[in-house]
Amino acid sequence: MTESSSSSSGGHRRGFLRKIIVLRPLIHLIFATLLHIMATMMVIPALTDVLLGALCPGQAECNEAIYLTGIQQIVAGIGTMLVTPILGELSDEYGRKPLLMIPFSAAVLPMAILAYSQSRPFVYAYMVVGTVVRIFAEGGITCLSFAYVSDCIERRYRALAIGVLMGSFSVGYVIGILLARVLAQDQIFKVAAVVIAFAAVYVKVFLPETNAERGPPLLPNHSDTHQQHKRDECRSTPLLMRSTSSITDTVLLFKQNNLLTQVAVIVFFSSLGEAGLQGSLLYYLKATFGFAKDQFAELMLINGLASVFSQLLIMPVFVHFFGEKIVLFIAISASASHALLYGVAWADWVPYVCSSFSIFFVLSFPCIGSIVSKTAEPEEQGKFQGLIAGIRSFATILSPLAISPLTALFLSKDAPFNCPGFSLIVAGSVMVVALVQALMLQPIPPPLSKPSKLTQVAIACEEQVAAWPEF
Template sequence: MEKLAELSHLFVTVFLSSFASLMVIPAITDVTMSAVCPGKDECSLAIYLSGFQQAIIGLGTVVMMPLIGNLSDQYGRKALLTLPMTLSIIPLVILAYSRTTTFFYAYYLLRTLTAMICEGSINCLALAYVADNVLERQRTSAFGILSGIATAAFVCGTLAARFLSTASTFQVAALVSMLAAVYMRIFLRESLPNGENLTRPILKSGQDGHCQDDGDLSGLAPVLKKIPSIQEITGLLKSSVTFSQAAVVAFFNSIAEGGMQASIMYYLKARFHFSKNQYADLMLLLGIAGMASQLVFMPLLTQLVAEEKLLAIGLLGGIADALLFSVAWSNWVMLQLKFDFSLHPFIAENFPFLLEFVLICQVPYATTMFAVFMVFVPPCLRSIASKQVGPTEQGKAQGCISGIISFAKIISPLIYSPLTGM
């Protein structure tokens, strides 16, 4: 019961943090376009800026994810959670104050810098926290529930963004982000792999646990030594064939996902003239499908189906999703939609929202059926990786997988941004 209570505090922390960071996604495309290319629905510069930001963030997280995971094995999950949850507040506060071009570029710069530490680190540390407190045979289900909590936050955040103004969206996000950090510091107990209490802060060194006061930065040495070398990461990958296979799957799956994330919203803006509310509609349907799958179906399926098979089902769902989008983009689908609309002039005149709903269902939103399966992939990959290492290496293992995913997200914009900007 005690471990369950601790996990409940972790779930609340993840929910609030995810709610704050995800609710701004439907609005950020319009903010970017207004700041960079005001009055336009197509803007190659905005696409390249987003792709460049994603690549730089990925470059930073390649280094930071293994470091943060490794440090959490030594100093505790809560201690390391404090840093990304605090830094993530800053960019939200900037756009909560103003969304003019000057403030947008300030946001863009600080978001890029802070996300090099924050992007994925909260999820990485939460996964390690769950691994500390859940038995191996229950981890797939537990990781699925954790992903479901994040998806539920995505649904709630998107729903809030659907009805809030752009200014209010960023203001609420900044407030909830602050609340998440405060809640975590007050209620979440520390979790160390060896079960011991935290006895010294990160920037302490020496046997007596006191910082050297000679005016240099020698207190940072123990932290810097925790950065995993290439040899350590390679050794971890070689330690288990299953772990290395999971890493390869995570890499290629993330290249595909990263490419879609970097381009899809700008495509929908250019082709369908999507607004904040329509982005929110799309994300809401995706989130509801993913949440139902992770919180209801996946815990049941893990009792009947091996996690490797669930992973295969999830990957097939992702392939089908990409194929359906490729068809939806073709000209004949667009012509068919226009033809269908012309058959219903009375509906178009009196009930335009019904035609919008038809468009939603026929083109991009039809792909939400595959979200039920696609969400199997991350929990299964994380669970498989978790079971290949010991209890004192969970942070390092999850950080390694997160670093590989980040590396993939460096590559994907280099491939997809030029294609989307054509």
Template sequence: MDKEVSSLKHLFVTVFLSNFAIMVVNPAIIDITMDAICPSQDKCSLAIYLSGFQQAIVGLGSMLLMPLIGNLSDVYGRKALLTIPVTLLIFPSVIMAYRRTTNYFYAYYVVRTLTGMVSDTGIQCLPIAYAADCMPEGKRASAIGIVAGVGSAAFVCSTFAVRFLSTAQIFLVSSISSSAAAIYMTIFLEDSNRHINTDEDPVNQPILLANNANECTSDSSPKNIPPFYHVICLLKSSTTLLLATAISFLYGLAEGGIQTPFLYFLRARFGYNKDNLAVLMLICYGGATFSQLILVPRLAPIIGEETILCLALIAGFSNMLIDSIAWVAWVPYVVALFPMFLFLAKPALQSIVSKQVGPNEQGIAQGCISGISSFANILSPFIYSPLTDLFLSERAPFNYPGFSMFCIGLAWLIAIIPSVMIRFGTCDSRHKIRDILC
């Protein structure tokens, strides 16, 4: 156990540095995009649609690649596959650190879109599978919550740093942080799943190696099983996994709405700039860090991940409802503490999923959930970007500038329905999964 704890500590450092590199640029990218393509303007439809298009392409790539990367990590090890997204983080920031003219912005835009397909979701998915490898089921929710909390802590630190950095320094710091993450991981992080012995307990055998005479089982090596075929079999194996997939889709749909449209809404509605967004994110992720590091390890054994998931989704809807009717600029700051509970949804869902599969399928299971969420991120810009642009313009059918924000929260509200079914239904054990597989 000491070895596993030591490995997790090195994982936390890698996750922190990688997330810091991603998130330190977020408060500044809106201003950079506007200055590059719509200088001296507070509203710019092209910037909204361009950002939405990037988000959709990144989501499409993640949807296709994450199950494959997760499956490969089950076979070849977490570290080998985690090296890819961590290394790819370096290139976009280097471009903007060198120069930020319009041509360089478009170069950054293309490179960031291509690398984001792997790095954005890969850095969230693979560490969760790594943590699940290292911890027994009883402690898995705490480990996954801490991984999420370290990511949120990186956001807090990066957002705080933005207040003291110029735009040029922001991308330089991002380049240094991503390079440090790749070097540190290469030197110190050990692989997690080489020690797994699935012969000791038949429950820990991979689902697709079960001795069932049906179309989804196979006596071949996991290397020979197509990852998308594996995904289909996993989803058909458990009602809980199907419900988790529905929740992941709806959560990703709403999450995509707050990535870009929400920021443009705040800029157009209240004139928020880089510093305003940095303060808002600092409040938001400060609360999220506290809840993920402190509340999840304490609440999960008492009320269970299913109850945490329901409460988190309710908090998400309440947050966007109030933001949608905000009448002055300070209201978003006040309700920014709601994500302290909202951000408990992902670790709770990931913990639920991790308990439905064996150790050799953590990567494919987490990759599947991440891929579904990424698919929702593809659809999100096509829904919320036009809606945000419409209700912020004079063409709005009725006077409700925050209507698109309300619709974002509506996705979280709908997700409560399948989450309640998990909470009060009968969760499938892996024994049952193996009996009813496909």
């Protein structure tokens, strides 16, 4: 009995050490993205008050701010839809780090604008510059980060790694909201600008490249030579022609890969509803319950703490026992439920209950990233992740076209009937379509090719750990 217990304990310790070694290549990426998300989220609770103060001073409702936010979301969505797949494909050719530097560096500009002044002209400048930055940063950082994980982490550990990465996003989210809660409004943007600039410098100095130089294969074969020839040919192709070719390849890809098609449908409808919810929620809460910066920060703090707990602790356990398919269904169910509950909120404590739903709905993002990474070949990780990010962005284009006018209408005195949260109910109903598709999701196929060189190195490290004596 004692020997069995000792053996089991030694196995647990080796399993823990194996996971630490597997995740070690992501340390610098995790820290840099944590800083970036922290700075980005720091400004969100104050941004609504800044926009209303500059565009509609002294008013609790502001149609101009709602429509400008919707226009920004549409333009950024169109740009992200076009740019993110190209960023992902370029990262397959030139490496993840050079492409990651683009969104990390550009994100400094909008923060610096509002750090300098929050008057009407500077708010307009922020909206314009912020839209351009969102085109590169909104989908680019997540897409390239997931591709980076796929380069470094063995297939069976990717769900864990992506969950930890998303957990670091949530940690940055929580720290950013806490700072927003304690900092004065005129200081928030200055601190955010400094932090986001430091994150860009950190990426430049410390983040190692994963695939800029793939080097010769361990066992050269015809497939490797063909892929190298394909990359060389692609590098010589003009960007505009490459975009046209990419559209054709995407159509063929969806015809050949039913699982990817199903994931794309899930991403489209869940993002369509989520974008509508996020674009209108703060204006709805301010107009209906009189919420301001502090209440927004409290809601986002609950959301962030639940996300950290969920992605770092719940996701590894759920994925291990149930698999990505079931966890994705649970996550989308929670997402649709919390949107519908927001829409029928009858008291100011209901939004706080809704925020706690994030303990489940935040799991959809890493689950989708893990499924896509297991569907793609090693040399196409950036392309596949960029494609899914582009679909997500396309959904954010369409959402404000319907949700923003509905929000403005039902928050005004001209509403056809008394239901201030009607637009949120519509957003939740759209997510139900994604829920139905998640029910019919096909099983994840086994890998079709040999692991990448980096993955083989990770496997060798694990074998060394497994060979260590028990202690």
